[in-house]
Amino acid sequence: MSSKLSSQSSNHGEGQDRFNARLGLMLFAVYVVAYGSFMTLAAFYPKIMAVRPFGGVNIAIIYGMSLIAGAFALSLVYLRLARGGQITDGEV
Amino acid sequence: MSATLLVFLFFVGSVLGISFWLGRKATSSAGYFAAHGQIPWFVNGIAFAGDYLSAASFLGICGMIAFYGYDGFLYSIGFLAGWIVALLVIAEPLKRLGRYTFADALNSQFNSRAITLTAAISTLVVSVFYLIPQMVGAGALIVPLLGWAHWQGVVAVGAVVTIIVVTAGMVSTTWVQFIKGSLLVLFCAILTVLILNQGLRIDQRFARGLELPAGATEAWPNKPYVRDGNGSLWKKESDGTVSQVQWQVANAAGVVQSINGVAPADGGKLLPVGGLISLPDGQTSTGALSPLRYLSTLIDSTVLLWSKEVIPQEGGGTVTIWAQKPTSGAKLMQPGQHPLFKGIQGELPVADPTKPETVLARQKAWLSRIDFLSLMLALFCGTASLPHILIRYYTVKDQPSARKSTVVGIAAIGLFYVVTLFLGLGAMTSGALNLTDTNTAAPLMAKTFGDLPFAIISAIAFTTVLGTVSGLIMASAGAIVHDLLKNVWDIQLSDAHQVRAGKAAAIVVGGLAMWLGIQFAAMNVTSLVGWAFNIAASANLPALVMLLFWRGTTKQGITAAIIVGLSSSLTWVLVSKEAFQHVYGYSADAAALATLVPFSQPAIVTVPLGFLVLVVVSLMTRRARSGSSTG
Numbered sequence: 073m074s075s076k077l078s079s080q081s082s083n084h085g086e087g088q089d090r091f092n093a094r095l096g097l098m099l100f101a102v103y104v105v106a107y108g109s110f111m112t113l114a115a116f117y118p119k120i121m122a123v124r125p126f127g128g129v130n131i132a133i134i135y136g137m138s139l140i141a142g143a144f145a146l147s148l149v150y151l152r153l154a155r156g157g158q159i160t161d162g163e164v
Numbered sequence: 165m166s167a168t169l170l171v172f173l174f175f176v177g178s179v180l181g182i183s184f185w186l187g188r189k190a191t192s193s194a195g196y197f198a199a200h201g202q203i204p205w206f207v208n209g210i211a212f213a214g215d216y217l218s219a220a221s222f223l224g225i226c227g228m229i230a231f232y233g234y235d236g237f238l239y240s241i242g243f244l245a246g247w248i249v250a251l252l253v254i255a256e257p258l259k260r261l262g263r264y265t266f267a268d269a270l271n272s273q274f275n276s277r278a279i280t281l282t283a284a285i286s287t288l289v290v291s292v293f294y295l296i297p298q299m300v301g302a303g304a305l306i307v308p309l310l311g312w313a314h315w316q317g318v319v320a321v322g323a324v325v326t327i328i329v330v331t332a333g334m335v336s337t338t339w340v341q342f343i344k345g346s347l348l349v350l351f352c353a354i355l356t357v358l359i360l361n362q363g364l365r366i367d368q369r370f371a372r373g374l375e376l377p378a379g380a381t382e383a384w385p386n387k388p389y390v391r392d393g394n395g396s397l398w399k400k401e402s403d404g405t406v407s408q409v410q411w412q413v414a415n416a417a418g419v420v421q422s423i424n425g426v427a428p429a430d431g432g433k434l435l436p437v438g439g440l441i442s443l444p445d446g447q448t449s450t451g452a453l454s455p456l457r458y459l460s461t462l463i464d465s466t467v468l469l470w471s472k473e474v475i476p477q478e479g480g481g482t483v484t485i486w487a488q489k490p491t492s493g494a495k496l497m498q499p500g501q502h503p504l505f506k507g508i509q510g511e512l513p514v515a516d517p518t519k520p521e522t523v524l525a526r527q528k529a530w531l532s533r534i535d536f537l538s539l540m541l542a543l544f545c546g547t548a549s550l551p552h553i554l555i556r557y558y559t560v561k562d563q564p565s566a567r568k569s570t571v572v573g574i575a576a577i578g579l580f581y582v583v584t585l586f587l588g589l590g591a592m593t594s595g596a597l598n599l600t601d602t603n604t605a606a607p608l609m610a611k612t613f614g615d616l617p618f619a620i621i622s623a624i625a626f627t628t629v630l631g632t633v634s635g636l637i638m639a640s641a642g643a644i645v646h647d648l649l650k651n652v653w654d655i656q657l658s659d660a661h662q663v664r665a666g667k668a669a670a671i672v673v674g675g676l677a678m679w680l681g682i683q684f685a686a687m688n689v690t691s692l693v694g695w696a697f698n699i700a701a702s703a704n705l706p707a708l709v710m711l712l713f714w715r716g717t718t719k720q721g722i723t724a725a726i727i728v729g730l731s732s733s734l735t736w737v738l739v740s741k742e743a744f745q746h747v748y749g750y751s752a753d754a755a756a757l758a759t760l761v762p763f764s765q766p767a768i769v770t771v772p773l774g775f776l777v778l779v780v781v782s783l784m785t786r787r788a789r790s791g792s793s794t795g
Contacts, residue, residue, distance in 0.1 A: 118510065129497075
């Protein structure tokens with residue numbers, strides 16, 4: 073979807089900046105909720121953190137690892153959707 | 165000279181050599197920034213990791229995990245989350261301002277001397293606080309490697325770095341950060357494979373569950389320690405058996421007289437610790453394990469941790485006793501073992517209004533939880549507020565490659581933090597830990613795999629320290645000369661004088677860093693980094709975010725927010741319990757009484773305070789420019 077707007081780096085419109093800012097804030101909100109829930113669990117619900125749903129590991133480990141993997145996943149989503157510059161499909 | 169030392173020197177020497185060579189090349193080419201533009205985004209991304217993964221990240225987090233389990237991993241999670249703030253919120257709008265330094269960006273619309281002054285001071289304070297853990301970490305590396313005292317290590321690193329900065333003006337290039345970053349991540353991954361391959365095994369070096377020796381006498385009234393016929397100390401457990409302890413006697417001047425009953429001169433020393441006393445299903449060793457199995461097996465095991473107690477003697481000396489503390493793996497694999505996080509264990513106590521002690525207990529439990537959340541907020545907001553990280557974000561020219569670099573950086577840093585969990589847990593069960601220094605856990609663990617891994621890991625960490633420290637000293641010197649001398653006090657200097665002023669500033673900052681590194685030696689470097697993040701987030705984040713997202717921001721608002729955020733968070737950490745205990749040398753109980761703040765981590769109070777001050781002052785000083793401020 074970024075190909076439509078590609079190769080227009082000279083036309084540095086306010087539109088794409090606003091799009092990127094809004095996209096960034098939306099993804100950021102997703103992460104804040106995930107991070108905040110994790111910290112709430114850690115601070116107030118240690119029993120939930122100790123539950124071992126699968127593989128013998130507890131929620132604390134699974135959630136913590138997911139926050140790290142999730143940060144990477146969100147940054148990939150942002151990279152894919154953000155506009156501006158000369159991103160062409162297949163180059164990523 | 166030992167082979168270990170040779171490998172270490174060779175490694176450090178080659179990285180420094182490459183750095184000098186590339187640095188000279190970069191300064192001789194006219195288009196320094198054009199050269200930057202040609203650096204592939206992947207290389208630049210790994211360079212992000214090289215820059216960000218300081219010795220503190222590596223040594224401190226491994227050490228904290230080795231001694232307290234999951235709590236060190238909490239820092240990893242917070243540090244990585246900070247990159248999300250940097251990438252998604254701060255980076256693009258800041259780049260749009262077309263500025264490259266923190267002070268310049270804040271000042272892009274206002275051209276105010278007050279902003280330059282406060283931003284420069286904030287840069288200096290944050291950089292110095294970030295320098296402290298690097299110096300402490302450097303000392304921790306030198307100790308096992310050369311057998312020096314901690315302060316000698318700190319002074320050696322400080323001197324080497326200051327000389328490098330003063331004589332050569334070391335240009336830490338992107339390529340060198342790339343080399344360091346990839347080596348660090350790669351080598352830690354290799355170590356993790358070794359750890360998983362080794363699996364887990366039981367360590368029975370320390371006696372426990374023995375019968376009370378005949379003729380044993382109580383060592384101190386109201387303490388659970390007994391002395392046997394040979395003068396050795398034991399801990400009397402609640403079931404009547406005794407377990408082996410380690411103890412150290414010091415005189416009134418703090419000089420160690422004996423360790424485990426033997427004078428240091430006669431070879432008395434603390435035994436290395438770190439091991440399991442039980443594995444699931446009565447196994448004695450597991451053999452190679454998958455990462456998931458490694459973690460789940462640990463949860464079902466019992467780890468032997470050590471608790472420390474200092475008993476003052478009548479003559480003025482002290483006896484320090486480390487006693488065995490078997491801890492279930494299930495407890496260690498979730499937050500709450502570190503003294504800082506202790507209060508978040510268990511449920512919130514229920515308060516009964518008729519019983520004041522229950523009300524007090526509930527209040528205390530709440531404060532511990534706020535303290536914990538405050539630290540996690542500081543880590544989240546801190547990365548995007550560190551001036552030297554912000555600057556590095558702009559080393560590539562076009563936006564897509566900046567984004568791609570950041571994604572590569574996040575991937576490398578994330579991978580590193582996942583492996584550090586295993587490194588820390590490997591160290592926890594390595595049988596090689598030094599009871600008195602959490603920061604040496606990773607190198608000591610590497611040593612159990614042989615001298616070569618030990619030398620390599622020390623060299624990588626040491627080079628990282630050199631790079632980070634010289635970068636921070638350069639940044640501080642730059643802030644002093646460019647922002648303070650030139651822009652604030654309007655002192656016009658010739659080029660040669662500017663360079664000389666910069667070198668003088670570097671010597672002062674280097675000396676200050678050495679002194680602080682010695683003062684703060686007892687603290688885990690990650691706790692110190694936590695302070696730096698608290699201060700950075702409180703001082704810089706409100707100004708940065710509001711400037712980018714609120715048109716009503718005025719220059720007075722920015723100045724006031726930085727001053728209030730900086731001074732309040734700085735004061736807070738300096739009068740916190742941690743500071744009293746580890747820096748001013750109070751005992752734990754005395755520190756709890758002396759502290760002036762209800763919890764240790766200020767961010768949860770001082771970051772919102774910064775925002776509030778900025779908004780209030782901006783509204784008060786807002787000019788009548790209704791046309792442009794319809795946002």
